[in-house]
Amino acid sequence: MSSSNPSVSRLEPLDISVVVPVHNESGAVAGLVQEIAAALDGWAYEMIFVDDASKDDTHAKLVALKATYPALRVLANRKNAGQSRAIMNGVLAARAPVIGTLDGDGQNDPADLPALLQQLNRPDAPQGLAFVGGRRVKRQDSQAKKIASRFANQVRQALLRDGADDSGCGIKVIRRELFLRLPYFDHMHRYMPALVQREGALAEFAVVNHRHRSTGASKYTNLGRLLAALTDLGGVIWLRTRRRDFGHVDET
Template identity: 60%
Template sequence: MNATPDISVVIPAHNEAGNVTTLAREIAEALDGRSYEMIFVDDKSTDGTLAELVAAKAEFPALRVLSHRINAGQSRSLRTGIQAARGKIIGIMDGDGQNPPADLPALIDALIRPDAPESLKVVGGRRAKRQDSAWKKLASRLGNGVRKALLKDDADDTGCGLKALYRDAYLQLPYFDHQHRFMYALMKREGYTAEFRDVGHRPRGAGKSKYTNFGRLFASLSDMLGIMWLNSRARNSGGSDEH
């Protein structure tokens, strides 16, 4: 494994036994020929997720496995993985396998293209054909509409877990539980911009969703008030120059 890879793919996982080895294999296939590592963060799973990941290290030299001692949620899992990452470019995706890793290289290439704006720090996936229930898609559209109206984050799809971003930009963002749902708003607060690309979406393989529609909505409403307060207190210098 390259000690200083160009790309670090971070995957939070909680009770995803049956999904993680397949996902690791797909990541390895998608990034074959590139300098990368993949970091799975097990968030104190109660099934065989951690054992499955540790066993998979024999097959995937680029695989690193971190595990939380206490269940801390998806945002903390992402932060743990990104803090430990060696790459300047971070790819992130959900551990349920609904984000096809084959779409990740296109997001990375869009982020690092020579003519990218200097302010571009994240390229997110936009699920072209969501493989979720009609009720879940309706709740998502409602939540996205409210969020976009209140936060004006210009985000096309905040629910898609597939993203490519710069590690240093992410580490500048204020951290709190559920932070990952507001990454675009927080990037915009720092003066950065985001772009979106269409990506695939597929049904979950093993396991079940960790969220309910109403649970996600109520958590988001309280979080949005916090983001609005953060935005109201932001002051941007426009950058700095050394003399």
């Protein structure tokens, strides 16, 4: 924790860069910006909202909020490229050594970010800890969505054994230098624990709050999500088989 001033100098080290991908989330962004600022009061932070070619006034609302929230940065994809690309673009632009992510629909609670960051950076953390992901114990979704998600998580856990039983949870923290070493592909954000472990780092999880969606609509159908998950799962399994363990790099 470095500063209570959200408008810290561009030269001052930051504790965390919060990256939020948004697409047609006009009704959620103002409240989410306000909540992030409140949750990270006392920390040196920036929040980077990446507008993935929204068709509503999401981008205009975010730009207007910059006058009130100096820690807010707004990026915009010229073409819709999906959540993983939006997150990647935000991480590339980020200045902090730790990245936090949130879904843009407001269902993740920004108040959970400090606890995840503290868990990642605690003095007694195991060597190599680089990722802490959220676990939604009390999900505020439809029964059909929860059943589909539970089935998908059981399948991926049986095959990947990465310890993640809630791969769709959008709130997480990860060390930026590690994130940038991960192989990029569409939907990679759903496989972060397995990809982190592929790089020889450790992943942990923590229970987080989950809220009802107040505005907007889900970008995926249950069937579409399942078909994408099965395709991506095969790709992640292949990536893990192609890893070569180098131990550690020593400079002499």
